[in-house]
Amino acid sequence: MPHFRPDLEGLVTYVPGRPIEEVAREIGMSPDDIVKLASNESPEGPFPGVVEAIQEAAQSSNRYPDSDVYDLTNAVAEHVGVDPDQLWFGAGSTGLLGSIALSLGGPATSAVYAWPSFVMYRIISRWAATQAIEIPLDSSHVHDLDAMAASITPNTTVVYVCNPNNPSGTVVSGDRLEEFIDSVPDSALVVIDEAYHDFVADPSYRSMLTRAPQQPNMVVLRTFSKIYGLASHRVGYAVGNAELLQRLRRTQAPFTVTSVAQAAALASLGNTDELRRRAEANAAGRRQLLGALDERDLARADSQTNFVYFSLGDDSQELAREFTSRGVIIRPMSGGWVRVTVGTEPENQRFLEALDSVMETITA
Ligand SMILES: Cc1ncc(COP(=O)(O)O)c(C=O)c1O
Known part of the structure; x- marks a missing residue:
């Protein structure tokens, strides 16, 4: 063995x-x-017209996909109002989470996140040999941001905030989240996982997407797997400042977003x-x-x-x-x-x- x-x-x-x-x-x-x-x-x-785009893209299956995800990057940049170099695509947000953990982990590091939350935070922390610090949700099943902040040490290199949270479905308010982000030292990356952003009705919730490029230590994750009905195609993206994303890319395999997936996501935008x-x-x-x-x-x-x-x-x-x-x-x-x-x-x-x-x- x-x-x-x-x-x-x-x-x-x-x-x-x-x-x-x-x-x-x-x-x-x-x-x-x-x-x-x-x-x-x-x-x-998928959204109307997307299956046709998938069929069309499948014709070029003999070619490797565009590793720079050029067309989709430009379209999403316009759609969400950031620069193209402030976007990073992966095989679902799960793929990006794996690269994030590997980029920031290693012995003598820790990752802080709520529990229960998305189980992949626990799994990728193990992959990365990072100590996982799991902070119980409060009695309303909401992130206990005070307890999370208190558990951050100089060794903490990543903090995951799932907003809204899976599995509880709860949100933390925009004001509270901004305060928390301000309190995290620059030595730790704050990952705001907004996989369920499109479903939120609570007016106290605020996406951190537009703040991410301004912040030296934060990325926001979004996915095409949920409201866009493309879970099978594995497309997700991170928003953050360009230098940060460049560093995170180092632990990503090439060609992780297939041509079909890129075409499917592109055809879904704008409707x-x-x-x-x-x-x-x-x-x-x-x-x-x-x-x-x-x-x-x-x-x-x-x-x-x-x-x-x-x-x-x-x-x-x-x-x-x-x-x-x-x-x-x-x-x-x-x-x-x-x-x-x-x-x-x-x-x-x-x-x-x-x-x-x-x-x-x-x-x-
Ligand atoms: C909180 C959260 N983040 C990320 C994901 C993964 O999404 P993707 O399909 O983009 O990998 C999920 C999927 O269930 C999720 O619940």
Whole structure:
């Protein structure tokens, strides 16, 4: 056996939401009757015109993609109002997170983030041999920024703030976040992960995207995987100052964003009507789910995202199995808490029927 890094022993790799086909085989149901609400994906496909752009780009599959992501970079720069050299693209924001951790990690460094939060922060910290400092969310499932600030030491090289947070769906206010950013020493990079930015309705929330290029130690992450319905194509980007991004690029493999992915993201931009329609549809679905959880008196967080987070006060894994056996795939968290993605209206209805049935089973 080769000598693997001993510090990676016991590392639990990312557990994705269970695929529809696998669950269909397991419970003997048609895949068409299974509802997957486990991965915070869009319940709709790509934006209008995007599949055609994908088909077109696929014709050049024999060529390597543009490693500089030139067209998409320019289009996004215009779209969000930054300079092209203030953007950095990767294979999803997950790809960028990996490069960030590798660039800033190493022995005798630490990374600070909330918990529970996006599980990749924990995994990439292990990859990078960085000590992970996990700060529990407060009693409202919101980042405890005071405790996070207090845990930053001279060895801390990266701080992740997931806003809105996955899995709780909660946001920290723009004012509070700006104060926190001001308090972080320049020796640590602040990563604001805004994967769910497009779904937020809370007026106290503010994106940090336009501040990022002005700040010497901050990047904001965005993704095409959520509201744009392109999770399969793996496109995400970071916004920050040009020199910072140049340094972070050193741990990124070449050609990580495929030509098809670049074309798909490019064709998705600019359709603000479709973006608004999808955000409104999600908000309506979220209201439906949160209202139903409240009617059933279930403890839950205040979601600003395309998922809801609530407790059934039982074993989370067992709960997920109960839902799966009813053809509804959800995401178990821990301590009886589960996360459920907002689906289409009929999908949400299927989930609520399953919820009532599971609640009957666990109270029986
Ligand atoms: C908070 C957060 N950041 C990043 C991602 C990853 O997105 P991508 O598909 O761009 O890698 C996710 C995906 O679930 C997420 O929840």
